[in-house]
Amino acid sequence: MSPSISIMQSSLQTEAIVDKRGRRLNVRKLTALDKLRLFKAAGPELSQNQPWLGMAMLASAVVSIDDVPVPTPANEQQIESLIARLGDDGIAAIARSEAFAQEDSLSDAGN
Numbered sequence: 001m002s003p004s005i006s007i008m009q010s011s012l013q014t015e016a017i018v019d020k021r022g023r024r025l026n027v028r029k030l031t032a033l034d035k036l037r038l039f040k041a042a043g044p045e046l047s048q049n050q051p052w053l054g055m056a057m058l059a060s061a062v063v064s065i066d067d068v069p070v071p072t073p074a075n076e077q078q079i080e081s082l083i084a085r086l087g088d089d090g091i092a093a094i095a096r097s098e099a100f101a102q103e104d105s106l107s108d109a110g111n
Helices: 003-012 032-046 050-060 076-095
Strands: 015-018 024-027 062-065
Touching: 015 076, 024 076, 032 050, 032 076, 050 076, 062 076
Parallel strands: none
Antiparallel strands: 015 024, 024 062
């Protein structure tokens, strides 16, 4: 298998987790392109705000909630709306997922 095929397959893999509210969240590890698009959506000031960006990265990893697809947020309002929808329980569950347990996502953010 070529390296590019391996990278593409790993970016499509999702992990199903359940938060304290009992919601089933499907999450995936963010790729470099996903992170670049998140920086663009956040804008220049928020891309430098580590706590905000960390929460945004967690929320952006969500593919679906209770098997209902979640579109990738494309601007600050959509990011904050998704974080509000997930709440503390959803964000905490995502932070404990395999997608984020294997790496320090903020150190990969390129800031």
